[in-house]
Amino acid sequence: MTSHLDIPDAGMAAAGMAADDGRAHDDDASWQDDVRAGVRHVRDLDSLPLSPAEREAAQAAATRHKVRIPKAYLDLIDWSDPADPIRAQVIPSPEELAELEGELDDPIADHAFSPVPRLTRRHADRVLLFPTYQCAVYCRFCFRKESLTSIGRGFSREALEPAFAYIEAHPEIREVILTGGDPLSLPDKVLAEIRARIEAVPHVRLLRIHTRVPVALPSRITSGLVRSLQGRLMVTVVTHFNHAREITDAAEQACRALRQGGFVLLNQSVLLKGVNDMVEVLEELCRELMYRLGVKPYYLHHGDLARGMAHRRTTIAEGQALASALRARLSGICNPVYVLDLPDGGGKVPLGASYIEVQDGETWRIRGQDGELRTYTELVGDL
Numbered sequence: 001m002t003s004h005l006d007i008p009d010a011g012m013a014a015a016g017m018a019a020d021d022g023r024a025h026d027d028d029a030s031w032q033d034d035v036r037a038g039v040r041h042v043r044d045l046d047s048l049p050l051s052p053a054e055r056e057a058a059q060a061a062a063t064r065h066k067v068r069i070p071k072a073y074l075d076l077i078d079w080s081d082p083a084d085p086i087r088a089q090v091i092p093s094p095e096e097l098a099e100l101e102g103e104l105d106d107p108i109a110d111h112a113f114s115p116v117p118r119l120t121r122r123h124a125d126r127v128l129l130f131p132t133y134q135c136a137v138y139c140r141f142c143f144r145k146e147s148l149t150s151i152g153r154g155f156s157r158e159a160l161e162p163a164f165a166y167i168e169a170h171p172e173i174r175e176v177i178l179t180g181g182d183p184l185s186l187p188d189k190v191l192a193e194i195r196a197r198i199e200a201v202p203h204v205r206l207l208r209i210h211t212r213v214p215v216a217l218p219s220r221i222t223s224g225l226v227r228s229l230q231g232r233l234m235v236t237v238v239t240h241f242n243h244a245r246e247i248t249d250a251a252e253q254a255c256r257a258l259r260q261g262g263f264v265l266l267n268q269s270v271l272l273k274g275v276n277d278m279v280e281v282l283e284e285l286c287r288e289l290m291y292r293l294g295v296k297p298y299y300l301h302h303g304d305l306a307r308g309m310a311h312r313r314t315t316i317a318e319g320q321a322l323a324s325a326l327r328a329r330l331s332g333i334c335n336p337v338y339v340l341d342l343p344d345g346g347g348k349v350p351l352g353a354s355y356i357e358v359q360d361g362e363t364w365r366i367r368g369q370d371g372e373l374r375t376y377t378e379l380v381g382d383l
């Protein structure tokens, strides 16, 4: 076992994630308790109701990807069900050690498209900015797990300077996406500083925060955190719920605070075998996201080629069947777009099955949501 897993996450401690700070606002006390009482180190797995064989397997798998599970998320696990969908997302499993040829350290080519450290750019108008490589929860299926292990560092002001300079120097950049790592694992004052720095760049219009905190550590969404993100920019918080069981009273409260703060809420899910690869599960997830949380389902991601994740991937045909079934059951507002982020930096492309069967000149044969073929004839006049 590599030892770094047992060393307290220095950046997180410095960032206050595990701080024993008597001056903390009431608001902040509850999430700090959630972090402290959760799984923070491999040895904490000993306190979970795993069999000796499971524990040994989990400890071996944890050498490939860090473990961290806040108490609030841990409490959602039904330990009587070995296939519990919450458990599957955070408890290391021996299958993770079975890496296949063709799996990748950097499945969507973040590094190849990184002109300066901590920034990735694949599109003219938007960039990813990585203010930290630490998270409030470590998901077993993470496509950035190699970066989280090999880089692993938290926020440092100097480390982000080249990225800020790059954004300033490129007026075509309109959207800055804070990702990582999980940007909301940073303290309020760091978030406020990053937000202020980005909004001082006149050509940037939209700040996007990609985070699993509203799912795994909802108590972290405090009024102070909301205030830290408010300013000139339109702000979109993109959450990462994968199962309706993650939609709790605490998550509802967190999302309400974010909405009342004036932020637009979207969700991306990852399609995971044994977790959410059933149409009823995805349907309930998408409905509850929109109806209860006010979070619009944005993307459903096909499993990427992260190492050791073959046991959680579906085929594309399975994903297309699910996407078509969802399209027929759910309103447009509740429907996510099924996408694959291509290796080698091809970006995210929709994978949904085509509804078009044949085209003959101006006549198209197109399948309706009920599966029946219909004819549409183009009638385009001259100006």
Ligand SMILES: *Cc1c(COP(=O)(O)O)cnc(C)c1O
Residues within 6 Å of the ligand: 108, 120, 121, 122, 123, 126, 127, 128, 177, 348
């Ligand atoms: C996912 C991603 C984005 C955001 O893409 P959207 O389709 O706008 O959500 C931007 N840049 C990179 C490099 C990405 O991987």
Ligand code: SF4
Residues within 6 Å of the ligand: 134, 135, 136, 137, 138, 139, 141, 142, 143, 144, 145, 180, 181, 182, 211, 212
């Ligand atoms: S929160 Fe996001 S970046 Fe962090 S481990 Fe989970 S999927 Fe990966």
